[in-house]
Amino acid sequence: MIILKSKREIDAMDRAGDLLASCHREIAKRIKPGVTTLEIDAFVETYLRKHGATPEQKGYHGYPFATCASVNDVICHGFPNKTKLKQGDIVTIDMVVNLDGWLADSAWSYAVGAISEEARHLLEVTHKSLYLAIEKAVIGNRIGDISHAIQEYAESEGLSVVREFIGHGIGREMHEDPQVPHFGEAGKGPLLKEGMVITIEPMLNTGSHYVKIDEDGWTARTFDGSLSAQYEHTIAITKEGPRILTAQE
Ligand code: MF3
Ligand code: CO
Numbered sequence: 001m002i003i004l005k006s007k008r009e010i011d012a013m014d015r016a017g018d019l020l021a022s023c024h025r026e027i028a029k030r031i032k033p034g035v036t037t038l039e040i041d042a043f044v045e046t047y048l049r050k051h052g053a054t055p056e057q058k059g060y061h062g063y064p065f066a067t068c069a070s071v072n073d074v075i076c077h078g079f080p081n082k083t084k085l086k087q088g089d090i091v092t093i094d095m096v097v098n099l100d101g102w103l104a105d106s107a108w109s110y111a112v113g114a115i116s117e118e119a120r121h122l123l124e125v126t127h128k129s130l131y132l133a134i135e136k137a138v139i140g141n142r143i144g145d146i147s148h149a150i151q152e153y154a155e156s157e158g159l160s161v162v163r164e165f166i167g168h169g170i171g172r173e174m175h176e177d178p179q180v181p182h183f184g185e186a187g188k189g190p191l192l193k194e195g196m197v198i199t200i201e202p203m204l205n206t207g208s209h210y211v212k213i214d215e216d217g218w219t220a221r222t223f224d225g226s227l228s229a230q231y232e233h234t235i236a237i238t239k240e241g242p243r244i245l246t247a248q249e
Contacts, residue, residue, distance in 0.1 A: 010243065040093060066095060071090070076203060086113075093107065142191055150200075178196075182203070203229070205226050
């Protein structure tokens, strides 16, 4: 069942999204060689609590941290750890913010110092695929229009689209209907209606789309060891068009 949100509810989610976006801007300043993802995680938790919010991921199905920190071949759900980031790494920081009972979800990939041309291309295409998909998030389109826009562009750039992890409805719960795959056919799937709030969160790989999971039961890696990146926004479908609740600008 898809739970439609009122203008006032979307405004509340926008407040959570603004806080999340400001947190990402702070993270961007802190990502550099020598920093650990555990330090970033501690910063995020302190920052959110200082602003009257909580990290929704912590304790979610037993997940132990405020953020997911996914380095290089890690696709998503990486555990923050004490390994120092090094020049040339790419790292995705993903978090869900709970402010006054309303949630927002946004992941962002960061370059650590100078990175390879291959990594730069991956970040650029993954970022652009998210924005091409957001353009399709309008009343009267279908979820498949979003999915197709990502897959078509990613594959035209020689990248692959992860199948196992997808976008979702969001509101008072982290994962609501509908499911939002990042691959599929245009014109298929649920119709987009005013008041729907969804995430779009493409994960693209430089190699094949296959995934393996570490022994910790969470960390998802590319099967072939290739690089993976992700950008995610929380988006409301409105009469005025897609409203990006986690916009960083
Ligand atoms: N933010 C993730 C998503 O896009 C959820 C991470 S799983 C968690 O759905 F358990 F860590 F929360
Ligand atoms: Co999400």
